[in-house]
Amino acid sequence: MSVLIVGTTALDSIKTPAKENPRLLGGSASHAAVAASFFSPVQLVGGVGEDFPSKYLALYRKHGIDLAGLQILPGKTFHWSGEYEVNMNNRRTLATELGVIETFTPKLPAAYQNAAFVLLGNIAPALQHSVLDQLKRPKFVVADSMDLWLNIALPSLLKLLKRIDGFVLNDSEAALLTQEDNIFVALKKIHRLGPKYVIIKKGSHGSILSAPKGIFICPAYPLHTVEDPTGAGDSFVGGMMGYLATAKGTIDAKIRRAMVYGSVTASFCCEGFGLTATTRTQRAAIEKRVKELETMTRF
Amino acid sequence: MSVLIVGTTALDSIKTPAKENPRLLGGSASHAAVAASFFSPVQLVGGVGEDFPSKYLALYRKHGIDLAGLQILPGKTFHWSGEYEVNMNNRRTLATELGVIETFTPKLPAAYQNAAFVLLGNIAPALQHSVLDQLKRPKFVVADSMDLWLNIALPSLLKLLKRIDGFVLNDSEAALLTQEDNIFVALKKIHRLGPKYVIIKKGSHGSILSAPKGIFICPAYPLHTVEDPTGAGDSFVGGMMGYLATAKGTIDAKIRRAMVYGSVTASFCCEGFGLTATTRTQRAAIEKRVKELETMTRF
Numbered sequence: 001m002s003v004l005i006v007g008t009t010a011l012d013s014i015k016t017p018a019k020e021n022p023r024l025l026g027g028s029a030s031h032a033a034v035a036a037s038f039f040s041p042v043q044l045v046g047g048v049g050e051d052f053p054s055k056y057l058a059l060y061r062k063h064g065i066d067l068a069g070l071q072i073l074p075g076k077t078f079h080w081s082g083e084y085e086v087n088m089n090n091r092r093t094l095a096t097e098l099g100v101i102e103t104f105t106p107k108l109p110a111a112y113q114n115a116a117f118v119l120l121g122n123i124a125p126a127l128q129h130s131v132l133d134q135l136k137r138p139k140f141v142v143a144d145s146m147d148l149w150l151n152i153a154l155p156s157l158l159k160l161l162k163r164i165d166g167f168v169l170n171d172s173e174a175a176l177l178t179q180e181d182n183i184f185v186a187l188k189k190i191h192r193l194g195p196k197y198v199i200i201k202k203g204s205h206g207s208i209l210s211a212p213k214g215i216f217i218c219p220a221y222p223l224h225t226v227e228d229p230t231g232a233g234d235s236f237v238g239g240m241m242g243y244l245a246t247a248k249g250t251i252d253a254k255i256r257r258a259m260v261y262g263s264v265t266a267s268f269c270c271e272g273f274g275l276t277a278t279t280r281t282q283r284a285a286i287e288k289r290v291k292e293l294e295t296m297t298r299f
Numbered sequence: 300m301s302v303l304i305v306g307t308t309a310l311d312s313i314k315t316p317a318k319e320n321p322r323l324l325g326g327s328a329s330h331a332a333v334a335a336s337f338f339s340p341v342q343l344v345g346g347v348g349e350d351f352p353s354k355y356l357a358l359y360r361k362h363g364i365d366l367a368g369l370q371i372l373p374g375k376t377f378h379w380s381g382e383y384e385v386n387m388n389n390r391r392t393l394a395t396e397l398g399v400i401e402t403f404t405p406k407l408p409a410a411y412q413n414a415a416f417v418l419l420g421n422i423a424p425a426l427q428h429s430v431l432d433q434l435k436r437p438k439f440v441v442a443d444s445m446d447l448w449l450n451i452a453l454p455s456l457l458k459l460l461k462r463i464d465g466f467v468l469n470d471s472e473a474a475l476l477t478q479e480d481n482i483f484v485a486l487k488k489i490h491r492l493g494p495k496y497v498i499i500k501k502g503s504h505g506s507i508l509s510a511p512k513g514i515f516i517c518p519a520y521p522l523h524t525v526e527d528p529t530g531a532g533d534s535f536v537g538g539m540m541g542y543l544a545t546a547k548g549t550i551d552a553k554i555r556r557a558m559v560y561g562s563v564t565a566s567f568c569c570e571g572f573g574l575t576a577t578t579r580t581q582r583a584a585i586e587k588r589v590k591e592l593e594t595m596t597r598f
Contacts, residue, residue, distance in 0.1 A: 087480045181386045183503070184521045204482075205504040208521075215595045217505075219516045222483045256598035296514045297596050299555035 002041035002066070003245045005033050005238065006106055006131045007121025007144075009046035009070065012274055013081035013095075014230055016088070021228075024274030025056040027078065028121035028144065031231030032238030034275055035265040036119070037063035038283050039242030043112050045069035045131060047104035049077040059279060068109040073100040088226045089203065108134040117245040120164070121234060122146050125156035132163055140244065140251055142166035142197070144237050150176050158193060165251075166197035168237045174200050183208060184215070197255065201233055209259060213252050218259040219297050221267035221289050228273045232266040235278060239265030239286075264289040300544045301340035301365070304332045304537065305405055305430045306420025306443075308345035308369065311573055312380035312394075313529055315387070320527075323573030324355040326377065327420035327443065330530030331537025333574055334564040335418070336362035337582050338541030342411050344368035344430060346403035348376040358578060367408040372399040387525045388502065407433040416544040419463070420533060421445050424455035431462055439543065439550055441465035441496070443536050449475050457492060464550075465496035467536045473499045482507060483514070496554065500532055508558060512551050517558040518596050520566035520588050527572045531565040534577060538564030538585075556589075563588040 012026030029046045036042045043066045050072065060067055076099035084091045106127055116139035120128040128143055141164045149157050150173060161167060167190060175181055178189040183200055187210040190198045201207045204223070209216040240255075240262030247254045264286050271277040311325030328345045335341045342365045349371065359366055375398035383390045405426055415438035419427040427442055440463045448456050449472060460466060466489060474480055477488040482499055486509040489497045500506045503522070508515040539554075539561030546553045563585050570576040 182523060182525070184523050202504065205501065206516075215521055216598065217518045217521075217592075217595050218598070219596075222507075222514055222516075224481060224483050226481070260598050293516075294598075296516050297518075297598075299515065299517070299559050299593075299596075 001116050001245045002043055003036045003117045003119055003241045004043045004045065004112055004115035005029050005036060005119045005121055005241070006045040006127065007032060007119075007123050007234070008078055008101060009044075009048050010078040010080055010101075012230060013079070014228055014273060015081070015083040015094070016228055017084070017086050018227075019273065021273045023079070024276075025059060026080065026231060026274055028123060028231075028234045030060075030275065031234035031269065031278070032119055032121045032241070033060065033065050034063050034278050035235040035238030035262070035269070036242030036245075037065055038239065038265060038281070038286060039261065040117075040245040042066060042242070043069055043115060045106045045108060045112065047071040047073050047100050049073060049075045049100045052077045059275070063279070069106070069112055071104070071107065073104065075100040082230070084228070088229055106131050106134070116140065117241055118142070119237060119241045120144065120160075121237070125149055125153050125160050128160055129156065129163070140165050142168060142237065142241060144168045144234065145173065147173050147176060161194035164195055166199065167195040168199045168201065168233075170201040170203070170233065197251075199259070201236065203229070203232075206263065207236070207259065209255065211252065211255060216256045216259065218256070218263055219293050221264050221293060222296070223267055223270055226270045227277070229270050230274065232269045235269040236262040236266040238262070260290055260293055261286065264293065300415050301342055302335045302416045302418055302540045302544045303342045303344065303411055303414035303430075304328050304335060304418045304420055304540070305344035305427065306331060306418075306422045306533070307377055307400060308343075308347050309377040309379055309400075311529060312378070313527055313572060314380070314382040314393070315527055316383065316385050317526075318572065320572045322378070323575075324358060325379065325530060325573055327422060327530075327533045329359075329574065330533035330568065330577070331418055331420045331540070332359065332364050333362050333577050334534040334537030334561070334568070335541030335544075336364055337538065337564060337580070337585060338560065339416075339544040341365060341541070342368055342414060344405045344407060344411065346370040346372050346399050348372060348374045348399045351376045358574065362578070368405070368411055370403070370406065372403065374399040381529070383527070387528055405430050405433070415439065416540055417441070418536060418540045419443065419459075420536070424448055424452045424459050427459055428455065428462070439464050441467060441536060441540060443467045443533065444472065446472050446475060460493035463494055465498065466494040467498045467500065467532075469500040469502070469532065496550075498558065500535065502528070502531075505562065506535070506558060508554065510551065510554060515555045515558065517555070517562055518592050520563050520592060521595070522566055522569055525569045526576070528569050529573065531568045534568040535561040535565040537561070559589055559592055560585065563592065
């Protein structure tokens, strides 16, 4: 089955202590879609400007991503630029030029409206709602978000939490949302807001799932070099949803393994700027790292 | 087989945002010894002053800890006082009164000199050397340390690393020792300094072992409340060494499981001030949490 993914489709200018790379393909939907494409067909929903490089359309197509839901709009593509500190854990935004994303409204082609697996990638909650409104009978909907929406669109986000199955956020966002530093107390509080599956991402420390079958402690793949962590969280949730959409069995039976596949896909993302390393990856390389993680967590 | 444990035997005055508790039994050797006692007999090496409360001697004895190597010296017991911040991750030392620890020299009773499993808990590297000098043929020696010794006794610590099998330190200490933020690069650098087994502790994020059989990602037990994390690292390594000393099989075959036992013992430590919660624990409660961690990490 395919995964429908909405989110930002952007150009990212990324600066790390080692390198600087302007106008790379980025955005939550781009990272999630490429990650998901290793496991299942992907239907992309997003909006780019007339300046969007055709080589990036080619990159989406190389991954078999369905672009019927990608609108090319008059104006400029959303552009984000940011800088990482030496330890790669802290980043600051240098500039955000919204461009076409400011007035973008997702419009689902008829073929997308029957989507079963839906990833509402990080984008304004109003747009995530708008996608849900256009869907007929989604089977499993997961949303991602960011601190920005917690700060400026909390009521809309809280309404969204009542409409989705799974919610993914990072540890600092969880603390911001729940006013609770303890991750396991925060998980309980987030369940009370709606979602049955809650995943808190902890970067290089892995992630934690709280679900009907209990807590799952999901490992991060050990990396010796992190070139650029931008999009790692999106790759994680994209890979997870791609795996969920095609693997057999119930959500409960396969979500843990799906997270590990997402985690491994995210590890490749970190090894290159933007999507450089992710797009070079093969399914076989992902399988190899998943097996390694099985060995590294067994006791 | 028993474990020989050297380290500080102290009185800790601990302040958290919620509570304040003066003059609790603490110190690296106390925490490690009680933790190890759930799995194996323990031989304690340490020094306390004449003011050391008899109730704490009784606590050691309750755990079957052999006190032949505990010297009661003229003067006062080492006293540490510290304060934790709201999120319990940062602590600052309010006062350190060395007392008898300033001139303490470990003296191993004859019965201790044949020890096979040895934990050189956190104490001055010179004293850790002195214990090693008195041992006949130790089988497996693990050392713990702290930032203080990295800063003021680095040459002695570096010499120690060449004499031991395993070294345990936390992530910030690993970065300080290797000048390397990436934990997996740091592990490789520490191996080059001597130890075959290196464990980097990451608090609530668990720990990482690098060993001949590769990397092991060891989980932390999910806690909803952390009353006082003082001694958690010592409990971890103490529990690990206790398990290693009695479980069957080679070190390589059992060190991962030993770390999980250590991790669980440390989780109990965090649930009470000082040794309050650890000392109330039973082996059965530890086994239960180890089983839960097996379930929480399986995918």
